[in-house]
Amino acid sequence: MNLLLPGMYVAADSPLHRLDPRVKMGAALGLMALPFAVHTLPGSLLLAALVAALALLARAPMLALLRTVRTVFWLALLMFFFYFFTTPGRPLIAWGGVGVTVEGLAAGATQVYRICLLVVVASLLTYTTSPAQLAHGLEALFGPLERVRFPVREMVLVLTIALRFVPTLFAEIEIISKAQRARGADFTSGGPWRRLRSLVPIFVPIFVSALRRAEELATAMDARGFRSAPRRTRLHRLSLGRNDLVACLVVLTAALLILGLERWM
Amino acid sequence: MLIRIENLRYIYAPGTPLARTALDGVSLELHPGERVGIVGQTGSGKSTLAQQIAGLLAPTAGRVLLDGTAAYERTAAARAQRRRIGLAFQHPEQQIFEQTVFKEVAFGPRNLGLAEAEVAERVQWALEMVGLDPAVFIERVPFALSGGEMRRVALAGILAMRPDVLILDEPTAGLDPRGRWELLGRVGSWQAETGMTLILISHHLDEVARLAERVVLLARGRVAADGAAGQVLGDSQLLHSAGLAAPQPLALLEALRAAGWPVRTDRLLPEQVAAEIGQAWRQRSRS
Numbered sequence A: 001m002n003l004l005l006p007g008m009y010v011a012a013d014s015p016l017h018r019l020d021p022r023v024k025m026g027a028a029l030g031l032m033a034l035p036f037a038v039h040t041l042p043g044s045l046l047l048a049a050l051v052a053a054l055a056l057l058a059r060a061p062m063l064a065l066l067r068t069v070r071t072v073f074w075l076a077l078l079m080f081f082f083y084f085f086t087t088p089g090r091p092l093i094a095w096g097g098v099g100v101t102v103e104g105l106a107a108g109a110t111q112v113y114r115i116c117l118l119v120v121v122a123s124l125l126t127y128t129t130s131p132a133q134l135a136h137g138l139e140a141l142f143g144p145l146e147r148v149r150f151p152v153r154e155m156v157l158v159l160t161i162a163l164r165f166v167p168t169l170f171a172e173i174e175i176i177s178k179a180q181r182a183r184g185a186d187f188t189s190g191g192p193w194r195r196l197r198s199l200v201p202i203f204v205p206i207f208v209s210a211l212r213r214a215e216e217l218a219t220a221m222d223a224r225g226f227r228s229a230p231r232r233t234r235l236h237r238l239s240l241g242r243n244d245l246v247a248c249l250v251v252l253t254a255a256l257l258i259l260g261l262e263r264w265m
Numbered sequence B: 001m002l003i004r005i006e007n008l009r010y011i012y013a014p015g016t017p018l019a020r021t022a023l024d025g026v027s028l029e030l031h032p033g034e035r036v037g038i039v040g041q042t043g044s045g046k047s048t049l050a051q052q053i054a055g056l057l058a059p060t061a062g063r064v065l066l067d068g069t070a071a072y073e074r075t076a077a078a079r080a081q082r083r084r085i086g087l088a089f090q091h092p093e094q095q096i097f098e099q100t101v102f103k104e105v106a107f108g109p110r111n112l113g114l115a116e117a118e119v120a121e122r123v124q125w126a127l128e129m130v131g132l133d134p135a136v137f138i139e140r141v142p143f144a145l146s147g148g149e150m151r152r153v154a155l156a157g158i159l160a161m162r163p164d165v166l167i168l169d170e171p172t173a174g175l176d177p178r179g180r181w182e183l184l185g186r187v188g189s190w191q192a193e194t195g196m197t198l199i200l201i202s203h204h205l206d207e208v209a210r211l212a213e214r215v216v217l218l219a220r221g222r223v224a225a226d227g228a229a230g231q232v233l234g235d236s237q238l239l240h241s242a243g244l245a246a247p248q249p250l251a252l253l254e255a256l257r258a259a260g261w262p263v264r265t266d267r268l269l270p271e272q273v274a275a276e277i278g279q280a281w282r283q284r285s286r287s
Helices: A021-036 A042-057 A064-088 A102-128 A133-147 A153-184 A192-197 A199-225 A242-265 B044-054 B076-082 B101-111 B116-129 B147-159 B177-194 B205-211 B227-232 B236-241 B249-259 B272-285
Strands: A091-095 A096-103 B005-013 B020-030 B037-038 B060-064 B084-089 B163-171 B197-202 B214-220 B222-228
Touching: A021 A042, A021 A102, A021 A133, A021 A242, A042 A064, A042 A102, A042 A242, A064 A102, A064 A133, A096 A102, A096 B272, A133 A153, A153 A199, A153 B084, B005 B044, B020 B044, B020 B060, B020 B222, B037 B044, B037 B205, B037 B227, B044 B060, B044 B084, B044 B163, B044 B197, B060 B076, B084 B147, B101 B116, B101 B147, B116 B147, B147 B177, B163 B177, B177 B197, B177 B205, B197 B205, B205 B227, B205 B249, B214 B236, B222 B227, B222 B236, B227 B236, B236 B249, B249 B272
Parallel strands: B037 B197, B037 B214, B084 B163, B163 B197
Antiparallel strands: A091 A096, B005 B020, B005 B060, B214 B222
């Protein structure tokens, strides 16, 4: 593994690592919604600076964190061109009936900015919060829904397991793709169709092992007498400390400031 | 193929809190037709070294030269050299993806751009080499085979590329004792038949003693020893300092010696140990 992967938790000690998972998740949710409310350049830059400051506070390696964006490169590119070509406005260049506009360029860039920020904030959350903490926080946040018979704990369990296996899956893809490369497989040449087909030797083994792992995990849970129904007790209970309140206030103030700036500019 | 490794360093996930030095200045020269065992504790850098030789990882510093061409390059020349190297990862059966054994084994040869007739011939040959009757197995679904058979299909897929260098990373992991020795016997005969360079990575020293003529001992990403198999594997102190236990025959001979028997301890194979004990016994009964 040569990069920090999205969804990867790194057990370190930083102010952000120590925060209550509920606070972190709430803040992350807010920070992920904010880019959609920000439309001006200064606002966007300020928001990016806020996220960068948080990354510094988490003692996260900035370059590696930025590189997690690579995983959504194609999606971002697609979004960019979609907005680039479909936004009406002042024409920049026009050829073959396809008009490219200044507004299109701006709209495309905005979409890319939003996607990147989403990925970075999500990576920052998982980087500083262990899967167990995430699950605990989710359970606490969505707990009230149990009143209306929503299977909160089951959903959280599914989510935790999925998160837990993201790094495993990436590691496996890396090994299998190396093994196939050693057999002369080529994933980088040919047209789109050939490239897509060249992925079959990677994805078939990955699916086979994922299915086998799911079965083994189910057996292991069964063997330990796991049942979904009972309410569990916790070794560590969540409690909001002073730092958590400060963090809430800081993020809230920063968010309001950015939104306010948007309004008055 | 001459493999020259010069001052090779490799760091995983550099610049992150997970950074870990896997290879820390390794220099080696592996000659054509040699049978080399690479041994070391888990995490000593064995598998990383294998991937470096196969050109699957970019060195952090230093280089790997395959007949003079850097292994990790995006040039056609480097690709041509890499294709002469066959690498079987640990648990190679996990890379199986095709619907029939034939297609699975043919994947490598087809990637080499060989004609279909040649591909078919190589699949036949490779399946025979791993001890699977082509007439029986060729049309079977690999996923329906037993674990040991799948392992052999995967190895056939690599042999069918007729590599000049074959790297096996823990080839016997997870096999039962009989499957182990049978596979090792086959590996020995592949090497004898094709004259390829064989690089066997393992922490089972008994297996390495059986197959390798030269042994490289890795410890913490460095070469701790490099020499004739008897010399490296016969040095229990050296092995111990690298976190490995001496092979069984050596342990037995050392115990006999400590008990006052006149035996030499640089014997590594069971039959050699038997001969040594017999000789010591005769010598004692004469005096």
